[in-house]
Amino acid sequence: MNKKDVSHIRNQFKRQNDHLQIEEIYNVYVMKESSEIYHEQTRPFERLEEDEQTLFLTNFKKLLAGQLDQKLFELSFNTGGEDSAQQRLYQALSTDDKETWQSHMKNMAKKLLDARQYETDVVITFIKASYTKPTRSRTDETAEDEFDSTYNHPFILCTINQTQDPKKELHFDYAEKAFKYNVVVDPVINLDKPIGGFLYPCFVDHAQDVNRVLYSVGQSKEIDLTFVEDVLDAKEPTTASEDKFTFEEIVRDAYGYEMNTDNLASMYESIQRTIETYEETDEEPVLDYKDIGEVLHYSGLPDVDPDKVKTAFENVTDNEQHELKARNIVPKYNQKSIKIDTKVAKVAISPEDLRHVKQVQMNGRRYLMIEVEENTVIDGFTMIPEAFGQKDSNDDQSQ
Structure with missing residues (x-):
């Protein structure tokens, strides 16, 4: 699945x-630190009160929020037998019998509780739903039929939510004209921040992929491997950070640790161009060792050896056929996503503006030089432009 x-x-x-x-x-x-189901309940969703429906819909929406490979991970199932998670989910998706569906979901919940215990009470929620995706929106010519055709997508979604103690509050009773301390002992289910869950199956354009599941984590980059491997019977995902680290290791192994900001800016620009080329498609832009060689060549680095790039790629990945997702390599291109941390200052800059920053050296000292289009104002004072490298008169007086 792509972000679209x-x-x-x-x-x-x-x-x-x-x-x-x-x-x-x-x-x-x-209950917390328990492997047993304390209570279970199945209801037709349409019979819920409107406010309760809204709470759950917001919960489901938040489960699917976040960046791919950081908070959302598309997982491939391991090859399993009849009792594998994939088989259970597929059977639950295919059945029209409500009791059979509930039985499969209960088994998934038990599988989760057998694999781990939680430090707080939790509520595990499953829904069986479907949505229709139109192939073309209504036009004047098709006013009577809202869509030319639609694709129906059944799916199962699971969210896991912690509970928390109710707030201690002071209320005012209008009838008795008195302040009252409100005592509530029932735990509150925090539907605003799901701590995990999944969507099955994955969707690519108009097609279902029943061999993949979309896994969601509560905090970015914090993958619960127990949930992935023991509950979903899926393969460990590659995170965005791992893709980026792998790319950096390949470049360092193939070329070295040093380059200037023009080289790095051109490298990011080349990869960003690849990402933008695929924006209107359903394909995921990826880089193999040949693509990385072309990126290094485009960046202006001298003496880039394609054979060294291939060797470095194989050394780092152990697989010549491995591919890196392009979107995981470049920091957010139009945002100040690059952080430069020095002893005297912290600078944030976007990849597209990186070429306006230089590290220069003069008189044995290193300087970080930033090109600006306007005067710099500090605490309401406009700074006077100085010729770079010009010795300050105060330095002469101090010697």
Whole structure:
């Protein structure tokens, strides 16, 4: 799934959406440090109060928020038997029998509780739903039929949410004209911040991929390997940080540790161009060793040896066929995502503006030089431009 696919299904979770139909919602309550289900409940989603529907829809939407390979991970299932997570999810997706669906979801919940225990009470929620995706929006010519054709996508979504103690509050009773301390002992289910969950199956444009599941983490880059491997029976994902680190190791191994900002800016520009080329497609832009060699050549680095790049690629990845996702390598291109941390200052700059920063050396000292288009103002005072390298008269007087 690319970010467009995720965004499309995420935006379906709203009330009075004719394209989304949630059939059943199954909630499981689990006490902290327990492997047993304390309570379970299945209800038709449409019978929930409107406010309760809104709370859950917001919860589902937040589960699918975040960046791919940082908070959302598309996982491939391991080859499993009849009791594998993939088999259970597929059977649950295919059945029309509510009790059979609930039985499969209960088994998934038990599988989770057998694998781990939580430090707080948690609520595990499953829904069975479907959404229709139009192939073309309504036009004047097709006013009677809102869409030429649609694709129906059934899916299962799971969220895991912690509970928290209710707030201690002071209320005012209008009838008795008195201040009262409100005592509430029931735990509050925090639906604003799901700590994990998944969407099955994955979707690519108009097609389902039942061999993959979209896994969501509570905090970016904090993958629960127990959940991935023991509950979903899936392969460990590659994170965005790992892709970026791998790319940097390949470049260092093939060329070295040193380059100027023009080289680095050109390198990022080349990769960003690749990303933008694929923006209107459903393909994920990736880089193999040949692509990395071309990126290094474009960056202006002298004497780039394609054979050394290939060797470095194989040394770092152990697989000549390995591919790196381009979007994981470049920092956010139009944002100040590059941090330069020195003893005297911290500078944030975007990759597209990196070429306006130079490290220069004069009289045995290193300087970070930033090109600016306007005068610099500090505490309301406009700084006087100085010729670079010109000796300050104060230095002469001090010698």
